[in-house]
Amino acid sequence: MKRTTIGDVAAAAGVSAATVSRVLNGGAVKEDTATRVWAAAARLDYTPNALTKSIFAGRSNTIGVIIDDLRSPFYLDLMRGIDEVADANGSLVMFANTFHRSGHEVAQVQTMDEQRVRGLVVTTGDSTDERTGRMAAGGTPCVIVARPAPETQPNLHSVALDNVAAGRLMAAHVLACGHRSVGVVVSGGRPSQRDRTEGVRRGLAEAGVPLPPEAVVSVETDDRAEAALAKLLDRPVDVVACLTGRRTVAVHTALVARGLSIPDDIGFLTTDDFAWAPALGITVVAQPAHRMGQRAAELIIDNPGEPARLTFQPELLARTSCGERR
């Protein structure tokens, strides 16, 4: 099944391939030549080969995105932001989902590099840092999302939340609601999780409220939420702060499964806004995920000479899940 090439069109229109190329890309051609070429192209159903074009440019017009898990509300909004800007610039988005298959992530970065993507957005942990760094060194702009870039290097940018501020916002809110004993749920030990925990700790400390180590539990997968919560609620806890949007459903469900009513028996707040949060009255600290995605894509398209480290401020969306504010 051979496809129509530029040569076929040229032959059909009685011109050279170069002329066809000029017609298609807006060079200087006589009007009736152009007409003949367009007609021939339409008749032969000619679709130019973008792959071949990219060879000359040295790279494709596609932005690569590597994401842990699209099901997280943050990543989904991030993705939409990237897609929007890409689309507005005539770029495409190539996407790979790691699903936390560690070891696979590095291979995916490599694959994106082989595709000669115009730029790469990575949201994985630091396992990919070395490969991403080399890619940036090779001239491909890369944006690390959700944590600061590991080192200052040309073509290597980052887009992240002020995670400490997010933690502080949560602490301030639960204190304002009259809570004193806070339980914290994180997922794994990624820097963002550590920083948010630290923010909570500092925010509470300023009000003289401690956050002992046993008040912080890690939930690695959804099905371990119940067990982790059982441990967390061994000691009296007024309010549970979930520092990871990925675990919101599981933690909320585990709370309810224990027969706890929110906010009457226990307060609850989490990270990342989501479509059902208003309906459920769940208070969240939101990241400007959509905006972050847009900026990430813009960094790739504009690729400023100076490496950029963009930090975004979180926003508290107070609803009813922590009880009334006093």
Place this chain on the structure above:
Amino acid sequence: MKRTTIGDVAAAAGVSAATVSRVLNGGAVKEDTATRVWAAAARLDYTPNALTKSIFAGRSNTIGVIIDDLRSPFYLDLMRGIDEVADANGSLVMFANTFHRSGHEVAQVQTMDEQRVRGLVVTTGDSTDERTGRMAAGGTPCVIVARPAPETQPNLHSVALDNVAAGRLMAAHVLACGHRSVGVVVSGGRPSQRDRTEGVRRGLAEAGVPLPPEAVVSVETDDRAEAALAKLLDRPVDVVACLTGRRTVAVHTALVARGLSIPDDIGFLTTDDFAWAPALGITVVAQPAHRMGQRAAELIIDNPGEPARLTFQPELLARTSCGERR
């Protein structure tokens, strides 16, 4: 910023480009030659150019996916299914979000064709049918999701839900819960919406319950949900059946905003399962979205000679939002 080419590696290893190619792709080469080549490749940080490779194959190793709006739970799960199978086969996924910008969709199909995708998954309305048909005629396997393929043609497959069955399932459930006056919400007039409505109508008719035209309203965008519901609830309605997963949040919110309590004041059920449905007790008719995505990707990778029209059966997940079953 010139990147390392196969020629650079060849020169460094003291062999020809052809030999390097053979080493990289597993041809017959003497062992110590291979060793020298691998060493040179590593030293020069050689990353093969997949774009150039694709020129020879005639097409890339990427599966294109065109989706209306990723925020819909169905599409997100579909996407995950596609990605999974693609990944398992060493394929990548290239993704475009139309966001219902009509007119843009056809351009996006064309763009995917220009990228010489290995295959294309389209979820848009029929505006793209002509272009997709030509793509299939040109040899690229295409899969239309959520409605049957418009015509039987080689390389053109479809993956869809049995929408009439979905409507019947809903009708049977609301009848079993003792409801008699059903209000239906659809979004636009796409075939899937029409078929589901028809299913509801037939299911009710068999029990002698009518579904008059004024019992069906269309909600085109989220912000029009309240107005549409006001109209729908002009007449007495026991239960609202939302036939589009995309509008679940908006319709549910509009119901609650009217001061209606679910299921005490009014029953509610919708299409497509979602993460928070169990927590909210919302009954849904689910599509096997993940499975459908996998099958779509498999159709592209295996591309059977006979055009396939796959139909999937919906499943009722009964929870509490329609009241107790009698």
Place this chain on the structure above:
DNA sequence: TTGAAAGCGCTAACAC
């Protein structure tokens, strides 16, 4: 087992 040479579909100099 290896290299030289041709060519994939397209663009970009350089002539005419």
Place this chain on the structure above:
DNA sequence: GTGTTAGCGCTTTCAA
């Protein structure tokens, strides 16, 4: 204006 000629980075005959 338009055609000719070189490539882009890689694979694939075809000889050696």
